[in-house]
Amino acid sequence: MLARSHRLTRGSDYKAVVRRGRRCAGAHTVTYSMRAADSTAPRFGFIVSRQVGGAVVRNTVRRRLKAVCAEALPDVDEGRDIVIRALPSAANATFADLRDEVTRCLSRKIAS
Template identity: 45%
Template sequence: MLPRELRMRDGGDFAVAVRKGRRAGSRTVVCHWAGAEDPLRVGFVVSKAVGGSVVRNRVKRRLRHVVRELTEASALPATGLLVVRALPAAADATSVELTDDVRRTSGRATRPADAVSS
C-alpha cells in the first residue's frame, strides 16, 4: 500500500498531470508527469479495457507495489504529480515487466525538458 501522503486523491491533480504534463509510454503502462512544488503524489488509472474488476484491482495493487518500491529507492523525484495509466497488456504482464516498464517510462517522463532533446 502506498503511504497516504503519496496518494493522489483530487481529480484536478489527475487532470493537470494527464492534460498538461509530459507523457511516456510502453507496452503495459503510460506515465503522465507534471512537475509541481508540492511533494510527490501518485495516481493510477486502470480502465475496463484492462479487464474485469478482479483483474483491474490486481493490476492496481501490483502498480502500487512497484511505485512504492521506486519511491523507497528514490528512483522518483521528491516533488510533482505522477499518473500511471495501465494498458490492456498490463493484465498479462509479469511483475518484472511491470517494474521495468514503470521505471523506464516514469524516468523518461520526469527527465528534465532540456535532457529530452539531446
C-alpha cells in the first residue's frame, strides 16, 4: 500500500494536476502528471467515478491501481504528482492490463 507521504490528499492538488499536468491516455485509464513545487516524494491520487460501477467494483479498481503504483514507486521521479483516472472499461480489466497500461504511462516521462 502507499504510505501517506505518497498520496495526494487535497482536492486542490488533484485539480492542479488534472488541469496543468501532462496526460497519457489508455484504454482503461488516463494518467496525469506534473512536477510538484514543494514535494520531494512522488505522490499519487486516484479518481474512480460511479461510471466505473458500484462501490465494490470501484474499490476493487482503486485497490488494483494503488498496488500498481506501489510496485512502480521506485521508478517514478522525485517531486512528481500523479493522478490516475479510471475509465468505465477499467471495471472489466484484469490486474495485468491495468499494470501494463499504468506502467507504460509512468515510464513515458509524461511530465518533463
